[in-house]
Amino acid sequence: MFRLQGISASRVALIVSVFWIGSSANLTAQGGDNPHTSLEDVETGQRLFQIHCSRCHGIDAEGDDGPSLRRGRFRRAQSDAGLFRVISDGIADTGMPPIFRRRTDESVWQVVAYLRSINQRPEDISLPGDVEAGRSLYTGAGRCATCHMISGVGSLLGPDLTFVGERRSPDELRADLLEPDHEVAPRWWSVRVTYIDGRTIEGIRMNEDTYSYRLIDADENLWSIAKRDLRESQRIETSTMPSYDDELTVSEVDNLVAYLFSLRTRESAP
Ligand code: HEC
Ligand code: HEC
Incomplete structure (x- = not known):
């Protein structure tokens, strides 16, 4: 790749296009969806993220001094417009600064596009299982409440599951049921x-x-x-939770995963 005074040509093109479009269009986030969601936007957003955000949020947004931005949802923003605001203004009285000074609306949207690309919204994820069937299995034959607590009901021999759908993805929940000995936190030794x-x-x-x-x-x-x-x-260092690999049918596991994943705060529940 040829270089201009040490800056790569693609960087120059990026900077030029960001200024060009950003200054000519008024795209300030007022409730709208992200107008910049092409694959190129996502890639530019990722590059911007690595330059401006990774020192706190980790190179792949998996979290460092700042929180992980890969958890499927954001505490501080529900919509694209909300994310836009958080990124352009920062979060007052926290370690989260506003994005770089010469930001354009387009560049902020591109970072939003990147963050969305690595997070599917829970309501956009469709699961094969049935929530109600999972709920009855949990309280009934599954006997999960002999170790777990949901909304104050149950026991403390395992983690509280009231909001487990927020910290665990469907795949992780499936693994929790089938391979409980995988990565047991010291708290549960x-x-x-x-x-x-x-x-x-x-x-x-x-x-x-x-x-x-x-x-x-x-x-x-x-x-x-x-x-x-x-x-x-x-x-x-193994889990006291039994593996349900041989105990439950495939569809019973699907139902439990659907139920557990639905356990989120009310604002994000369907
Ligand atoms: C100096 C460290 C730092 C930098 C740089 C930084 N952040 Fe943050 N960020 C934080 C901290 C700390 C928080 C948690 C604030 C809180 O909620 O208490 C945060 C919170 C956030 C949140 C809200 C998370 C949620 O769950 O709602 C988003 C989104 C975010 N940052 C995105 C970014 C992006 C995108 C960039 C780069 C443009 C960036 N941050 C740069 C430290 C940083
Ligand atoms: C004998 C006690 C026991 C029983 C019964 C039990 N669990 Fe667990 N469970 C645990 C313990 C201890 C952990 C934490 C250690 C680990 O990761 O395995 C755990 C972890 C989990 C996790 C991961 C939670 C998190 O925050 O990471 C989920 C989800 C879960 N159990 C669901 C269930 C379901 C659903 C059932 C019923 C089908 C069940 N458990 C039955 C003890 C139990």
């Missing part, structure tokens, strides 16, 4: 302790310091255990 007299207790580690453990066992009893009373202790 268990410990099996053996006292000097031979008694054993096993439970999820609520807390640990130099001298003691606090464990919650499968019956939801809480145990405070002094390490000096123990003969040994063994850390278990």
Whole structure:
């Protein structure tokens, strides 16, 4: 590629086109959808993102000092126009600055187009499963509430699932059900302790310091255990959640995934 004083030709073309279109058209975001969504716009948006945003949000927007921008939805914006505003103005009183000073509307829209390309809106995702069938399986035969809590009902032996559709994609939810031992967060590791007299207790580690453990066992009893009373202790890094690979049919898994994915804040629910 030929270079002009160290700047690549494509960069010059980019800068020229951004100024040209940006200054001649008044595209300020007033509720409208993004007028710049071609593949080239997405690619330019990605380049702009890498230059201006990646130092805080990570090179692929997966998050660093700033939050991940790949979670399927944004806390601070619902619409394209909302994203436009967040990116051009920044977010007051947070570490999120306005985009570079000489921004044009077009360049902001291109960044929006890039962010949309890596995030599908939940309402645009259609899933094979049935939400209501998933809900009855969850509360009934699935016995999921023996470990999980939804809206204050259930148990604390697993993560609260009230808003699980916000943090997990449908594929991740499927993996949660079929391969629970894959990437278990330390918060959900268990410990099996053996006292000097031979008694054993096993439970999820609520807390640990130099001298003691606090464990919650499968019956939801809480145990405070002094390490000096123990003969040994063994850390278990697998999940206490059983795999449902052999337990559930394909369509039952689909239904559970559809139900779990629907568990989001009311504003984004269908
Ligand atoms: C100096 C660090 C920094 C830079 C540079 C930065 N951001 Fe951010 N951004 C943040 C932080 C911190 C937040 C979280 C603010 C909050 O909600 O408390 C944030 C929030 C956001 C949000 C809202 C996320 C949500 O869930 O609603 C979007 C969208 C966003 N940034 C996009 C961008 C884009 C696009 C750029 C580049 C043009 C950029 N940011 C540059 C630090 C940064
Ligand atoms: C014996 C307790 C137990 C049962 C029963 C159980 N789970 Fe879990 N579940 C856990 C634990 C512990 C974790 C966290 C560790 C992990 O990732 O596997 C978890 C993780 C999950 C996650 C991931 C949550 C997140 O925030 O990452 C989902 C989704 C989930 N379970 C759904 C279900 C569903 C649906 C059922 C019923 C079919 C079920 N679980 C039954 C204990 C259980």
